[in-house]
Amino acid sequence: MKIENLQKGIDQQDILQDINLTLKQGEIVGLIGRNGSGKTTFFRSLAGHYELDQGKIFINQEDIQINKILRQKIFYIDEQYNFLSNYSLNKLLFFYQHAYADFNKEKYLSLTKKNKLHPHLKYRAMSKGMQGLYKTILAICSNAEYLLLDEPLDGLDVIVKKNVLGILLEDVSENNRSIIISSHNLNELESIIDRALILKHTRIQLDYHLEALRENARKIQLVFKTKKVPTLVKENSQLLHFQGRVITAIFENYTEELQTLIQAEQPILFEELPLTLEDVFEANLANKNEVNSLGGVIL
Incomplete structure (x- = not known):
């Protein structure tokens, strides 16, 4: 994925400006910024929930604003406008199978069974930890090439957190997928990411490859x-x-x-x-x- 000169403002206020970025396959990237720095706006802009004020996003050198089918290569669940709550897991499986042409139903059924997520269970009846685990399962089973995860570990207990991280890391290793994760827990991020983007004053101010940072x-x-x-x-x-x-x-x-x-x-x-x-x-x-x-x- 290549992002060129992405700009987005809301209510006449600049939120993102001059965002230029290339995301490589198999890379886990941490998006770091203070509250209100624009992390969620960045995710919504990439996922197509917001129209860009300026700029382009390319996947495989194609503009996803022109070839909208390419948006199936991006997975994102917006926590603020989460539509999952009113539905059973069975119904959500139906939705996501139709939203993502390459959805891996076999893997979905295997992971939900293994984690005791019954298909007739309502999403809103699940604990926060189980909801986080379920969203991780949806993400990897979508078979999208780019997973945008906004605070995916927030509020999870140690056991569920370990399970979520295990599923994500195994999936990246097997499928060469790219993941962008935002989190306030930097100690957790540091243990899994390859690269850190620091978002400040509407721009990506710093782009660190952790291996080089540790070395230099x-x-x-x-x-x-x-x-x-x-x-x-x-x-x-x-x-x-x-x-x-x-x-x-x-x-x-x-x-x-x-x-x-x-x-x-x-x-x-x-x-x-x-x-x-x-x-x-x-x-x-x-x-x-x-x-x-x-x-x-x-x-």
């Missing part, structure tokens, strides 16, 4: 003799915390040469700490007031 970035805690932070540190890092003289920062392009230059500043403390996706999120999305609330100052 470092989280360092530093203390210098005075509160004055060396220019070298300011120019090559993103602040996480600054309390007293203790600086915790992320260096995204960390090299031996940079380490030597920092060491030349004779820090009293120089300690490498484990770097998490949550650290990256905080460094890129926290605003200045929030950093200051930690008792620090902006570098």
Whole structure:
């Protein structure tokens, strides 16, 4: 899938601008942003629930706004306008078989039976965890090439969550499918995604491949003799915390040469700490007031 110059506004307010992105098969992508940053609008725009103000979306080099059958290659359930509640699972199977020409009924029946989801059960009568599991089953059985999952693990207990993740990861491995997941639980995302997109101020501000991030970035805690932070540190890092003289920062392009230059500043403390996706999120999305609330100052 290739997204070119996607723009969408609602009520005369820009929500998404200049979104340019290519999604590869077999890739699990995390969509990260604060509440109200446009994650749901992004999903609705890709799924065709919203008309684009500008831009194009291509699948296999075809514009899906022209060839609308290609929308069957995208699966998305909108949580805010969820029509599932009033129907039995049997009826929902009927709907989705007709919505997706390649729907895998055999796999659907196998997974619902294995997870004790009776066909006459009403969706609204299920627990939140079972609803989450059922939506995951629908997603993979649709045989859509691109699965858009908006907070799919929210509210699930540990056992159901493990089951949902197992089903998703097995499916990606077997079918080379692409998944975009938004979640507020970055620790969970970090364990499964290959790539992280950070959505901020209407745009995809950063696009990280986690393997490269782990290889090149470092989280360092530093203390210098005075509160004055060396220019070298300011120019090559993103602040996480600054309390007293203790600086915790992320260096995204960390090299031996940079380490030597920092060491030349004779820090009293120089300690490498484990770097998490949550650290990256905080460094890129926290605003200045929030950093200051930690008792620090902006570098």
